[in-house]
Amino acid sequence: MTEPILAEGLVRKFGDLVAVDGIDLCVAQGEIFGFLGPNGAGKSTTVRMLTTLLSPSAGTARVAGFDVVSQAAQVRRVIGVALQDAAIDPIMTGRELLKLQAVLHGIPRRISRERGDELLARVGLAAAADRRVGTYSGGMRRRLDLALALIHEPRVLFLDEPTTGLDPTSRMALWEEVRRLNGEFGTTVLLTTQYLEEADQLAGRIAIIDGGRIVRKGEPEALKDAVGSPTLRIDVDPEYLARATEVLEHFGEMRPARSGRLAIGLDGGASRLAEVVRALDAAGVVLNHMELDAPSLDDVFAEATGRRLEGAEETQAPVEVSG
Amino acid sequence: MTVTAHPRPSAVAQAVAIAGRSVRGVLRQPPQWVPSLVFPLFFNAVSAAAFDRTRALPGFPEVNSFLTFLLPATILQGVLLGATAAGNDAAVDIENGFFDRLVLSPMSRVSLLGGRLVGSMALGVVQVVFFLSVLSVFGARLENPLAGVLVLVVVGALLAGAVGAFSVSIALRTGSVEAVNGFFPIFFAALFMSSAFFPPSLSGGWFETVASINPITWIVDGLRDVIIEGWVPGAAARAIAVSAALGVLAIFMATRSLAARIRT
Numbered sequence: 001m002t003e004p005i006l007a008e009g010l011v012r013k014f015g016d017l018v019a020v021d022g023i024d025l026c027v028a029q030g031e032i033f034g035f036l037g038p039n040g041a042g043k044s045t046t047v048r049m050l051t052t053l054l055s056p057s058a059g060t061a062r063v064a065g066f067d068v069v070s071q072a073a074q075v076r077r078v079i080g081v082a083l084q085d086a087a088i089d090p091i092m093t094g095r096e097l098l099k100l101q102a103v104l105h106g107i108p109r110r111i112s113r114e115r116g117d118e119l120l121a122r123v124g125l126a127a128a129a130d131r132r133v134g135t136y137s138g139g140m141r142r143r144l145d146l147a148l149a150l151i152h153e154p155r156v157l158f159l160d161e162p163t164t165g166l167d168p169t170s171r172m173a174l175w176e177e178v179r180r181l182n183g184e185f186g187t188t189v190l191l192t193t194q195y196l197e198e199a200d201q202l203a204g205r206i207a208i209i210d211g212g213r214i215v216r217k218g219e220p221e222a223l224k225d226a227v228g229s230p231t232l233r234i235d236v237d238p239e240y241l242a243r244a245t246e247v248l249e250h251f252g253e254m255r256p257a258r259s260g261r262l263a264i265g266l267d268g269g270a271s272r273l274a275e276v277v278r279a280l281d282a283a284g285v286v287l288n289h290m291e292l293d294a295p296s297l298d299d300v301f302a303e304a305t306g307r308r309l310e311g312a313e314e315t316q317a318p319v320e321v322s323g
Numbered sequence: 324m325t326v327t328a329h330p331r332p333s334a335v336a337q338a339v340a341i342a343g344r345s346v347r348g349v350l351r352q353p354p355q356w357v358p359s360l361v362f363p364l365f366f367n368a369v370s371a372a373a374f375d376r377t378r379a380l381p382g383f384p385e386v387n388s389f390l391t392f393l394l395p396a397t398i399l400q401g402v403l404l405g406a407t408a409a410g411n412d413a414a415v416d417i418e419n420g421f422f423d424r425l426v427l428s429p430m431s432r433v434s435l436l437g438g439r440l441v442g443s444m445a446l447g448v449v450q451v452v453f454f455l456s457v458l459s460v461f462g463a464r465l466e467n468p469l470a471g472v473l474v475l476v477v478v479g480a481l482l483a484g485a486v487g488a489f490s491v492s493i494a495l496r497t498g499s500v501e502a503v504n505g506f507f508p509i510f511f512a513a514l515f516m517s518s519a520f521f522p523p524s525l526s527g528g529w530f531e532t533v534a535s536i537n538p539i540t541w542i543v544d545g546l547r548d549v550i551i552e553g554w555v556p557g558a559a560a561r562a563i564a565v566s567a568a569l570g571v572l573a574i575f576m577a578t579r580s581l582a583a584r585i586r587t
Contacts, residue, residue, distance in 0.1 A: 053423060087421050087423050088421060089348070092347070096344075103337060104340065104428035105332060106336075106429070
């Protein structure tokens with residue numbers, strides 16, 4: 001069977017800037033594939049190439065077996081796309097937009113009406129269907145955008161940062177819908193995100209992209225296991241940073257941390273925590289905060305790039321907190 | 324929901340859907356269409372009051388009222404004001420990302436452009452009928468009403484399509500509402516430097532020279548002959564042919580701009 005998404009050596013340049021630098025990608029049928037990376041990593045540019053909105057500068061890509069350059073029209077018939085900014089005409093109503101989208105895809109009127117009603121109900125917009133989209137909240141617009149992407153029952157669904165800017169409730173609802181689509185209909189999904197938790201929760205496999213290149217690829221658990229030891233993070237006042245660093249170096253390898261913090265991969269894991277606390281205390285270091293996290297995708301990202309994913313620490317719930 | 328294969332979309336159905344969206348979009352935004360109906364009438368009323376006695380000048384076309392003389396100018400003003408909405412809407416679509424959604428659907432490029440222009444032309448026809456209805460109440464006369472209405476409607480539709488295509492072309496090139504609006508004064512300057520508001524032969528000098536090579540003069544003069552003299556095939560053909568030629572040129576530009584925007 002043809003892979004729904006297959007890219008080889010995909011490159012996109014904007015003048016001298018190389019936004020995507022030789023990406024290889026193979027997404028299997030029925031898979032939710034997460035594309036994780038910080039802003040400007042090349043996620044959206046890759047999606048725009050795979051969805052025929054941008055021509056690659058080099059390399060090839062096939063979606064549902066069709067070449068994205070020479071068979072762009074065929075690609076557009078089998079994909080559904082929800083772009084980063086919900087692309088919706090505010091003057092029209094939700095129902096009108098679904099009808100328009102159905103006509104553009106050649107769906108017979110009777111079927112489009114049924115399917116439109118079904119989709120509106122499923123994304124929780126039945127009551128707001130006849131209101132102009134300009135009156136919708138951000139979450140409602142995203143859900144309508146998803147419904148628009150699904151009206152023609154696409155074989156491959158591209159979701160470009162679908163939950164950016166959404167409140168936690170709307171985010172959860174959208175995750176649930178993506179899971180349902182994938183579980184019930186086997187829709188292949190490529191999802192880009194800058195949220196670690198989103199990639200962890202939804203994707204069966206992920207690729208971590210940075211600077212236009214894929215730096216890690218695989219199942220989230222396998223990638224995290226490969227990092228090894230859990231990450232110990234401590235927060236101290238600046239005058240203690242040097243002394244604390246000296247102590248921590250005895251317990252494992254230093255890892256990238258947010259400014260004002262220190263992090264190590266704690267050899268031996270939680271069983272050595274008390275020992276670390278005693279050593280820091282003996283060195284006269286006053287701790288403000290301390291936490292031990294099981295390896296996360298942020299650790300995978302840090303291990304691959306030497307940096308933390310922007311804002312990642314705020315999105316992580318520590319498994320154990322003390323100090 | 325089961326995955327099914329849909330028939331190849333109909334380009335005509337797509338174009339009709341896009342045209343419907345254009346018309347609906349304009350109607351739902353009164354600031355887009357109210358000025359295109361009100362300002363030309365206001366300008367017409369002021370000009371008729373101020374310059375009515377110029378009809379007595381030797382060389383001025385024999386008309387029953389200055390309103391009749393200004394009928395082509397009123398229609399052209401309305402069409403210029405109204406049809407730029409197509410470019411505005413296209414630029415807004417690009418700015419808010421809806422254009423990407425349209426491009427991502429399997430719609431033909433002809434439908435994408437043609438639908439908008441058909442929407443513009445439909446609004447152009449409504450404008451012509453509106454101006455004719457209102458001005459005839461106040462004394463404007465068509466020598467041969469059937470021929471006059473027919474030619475005015477056809478030219479109104481063609482010009483609305485031409486101006487719409489030109490403004491869409493600018494929108495596709497720049498992706499900016501400001502850029503589309505920035506070109507609007509050029510249309511109006513071209514209208515003022517024609518025979519629309521006063522016979523150039525009575526002005527003389529550089530104005531007469533410029534007006535004589537301005538395609539809008541050729542359209543206005545053709546329309547005016549049909550309005551004043553009745554069915555004049557040569558005049559009707561000239562007005563229609565020049566409008567159609569401008570339309571073809573503008574559609575060519577818009578097609579090139581669309582290709583350039585899609586092939587990014």
